[in-house]
Amino acid sequence: MRNTASTPEAIAKSVAEKACRGDFAGIEAQFAPPLRAQVSAAALQTAWDAHLGGAGPVTALGRPVTEPIAAGLVRVGVPITCARGGLTLVMSIDDTGLLNGLRLAPPEAESWTPPPYADPREFAEHEVTVGSGPLAVPGTLSLPHARGPRPGVVLLSGGGPFDRDETVGPNKPLKDLAWGLAGRGVAVVRFDKVTHTHAAAMAARHDATMTDEYVPHAVAAVRLLRNHPAVDPARVFVLGHSMGGKVAPRVAAAEPSLAGLVILAGDTQPMHRAAVRVARHLADLAPDSGARSLVDTLTRQAALVDSPDLSPTTPAAELPLGLSGSYWLDLRAYDPVATAAALDMPLLILQGGRDYQVTVEDDFARWRAGLAHRPDVTLRVHQAADHFFFPGTGPSTPAAYERAQHIDPAVVTDIATWLAPDAAPGAEPTGPATQAGG
Secondary structure: OOOOOOOHHHHHHHHHHHHHOOOHHHHHOOEOHHHHOOOOHHHHHHHHHHHHHHHOOEEEEOOOEEEEEEOOEEEEEEEEEEOOEEEEEEEEEEOOOOEEEEEEEOOOOOOOOOOOOOOHHHEEEEEEEEOOHHHOEEEEEEEEOOOOOEEEEEEEOOOOOOOOOOOEOOEOHHHHHHHHHHOOOOEEEEEOOHHHHOHHHHHOOOOOOHHHHHHHHHHHHHHHHHOOOOEEEEEEEEEEEOHHHHHHHHHHHHOOOOOEEEEEOOOOOOHHHHHHHHHHHHHHHOOOOOHHHHHHHHHHHHHHHHOOOOOOOOOHHHOHHHOOHHHHHHHHOOOHHHHHHOOOOOEEEEEEOOOOOOOHHHHHHHHHHHHOOOOOEEEEEEOOEOOOOOEOOOOOOHHHHHOOOOOOHHHHHHHHHHHOHHHOOOOOOOOOEEEEEO
16 A cells, blocks of 8 residues: 655655664664565664764754656655765655665765776667566666677676666676676676566565566576577576575576576575574674664574474564565575586686675585585685675675775676686686685
């Protein structure tokens, strides 16, 4: 039912006021279910505290600025003035009044600029439609000028209602990848997730699963590339990041024409247990934030996911991240490593050494244990990379994602060389990395 009592501007102002008084649980109560898979109250509070640590206490809220971004969805930015600076609270609000996106941005949001390794003179971009019917989504085809047929790759973003660029703060990691790879002779398709373009429709589907969220559009994008005259249909790949990497083996099982998979920070630890682990990590970063109560809540909810009592009718409010019983039943039955092991295709699996969301110890170790015996699987850790494969030093935090940066060029080189060795003669992986497998 549509919330007619408040305009998007009024909802946004209310959210900003709650943030100012520390009511992050109240903000979380306004999240649409897909957002819960991307942002927790604890993560929001950690990012908020990190920003205000340098900017000082809030002194004023500015006038909300609204712009439409999709059918039934608007973006609203609320300027926040602090004693020593400021920030902008940016949110996406659907036509039911729920938050489908929420992030903190600099006071004057930085614009994405091409990474140094991307040469836009080497390719052209075209708008495409991925899928058909009422849940079709818009996307972008990055097509090299080099004479074909060229290899092609479909990019899949992580969990949550991401756009085609996987925008996080001022950063666009999937656009980095698309431009970096297209400049090296690889055709690339990236697209807005169905939970981004059709947020309200997907939220209303209480039986929706991870498969529904990813597989139909991923398969449609693969076939779009395979049917393009400039693309070699025998050399079309899927590259998935985070949950997109987790689901990539399931996409390959549904579309056996694929030439291989690239998995970036693909999680293998059961997601309900990973949610508890991440919440504990964030609580340790801000021990006085009250995040411990959220850890207790997630722990209780995760136990229900493991319980034989879990069913499609279990209320989403009693489960982690506000996801439905059907969603968790599907995840509980899915083993990405075993699914990948059954595939007859090569895999490239990359992991960031500084990633606290998907980790070397909890996730990459499972890929290595299950697949390292295969000579057609390459596993590599980029020690300086965080979850989005941005290079850095020291512990990674949510606040770091708000600084403008790009995917490590060594990661792009790894992927480009693996996808299209003929397009990058003599290229070798660079940067601090640890390799296992063939």
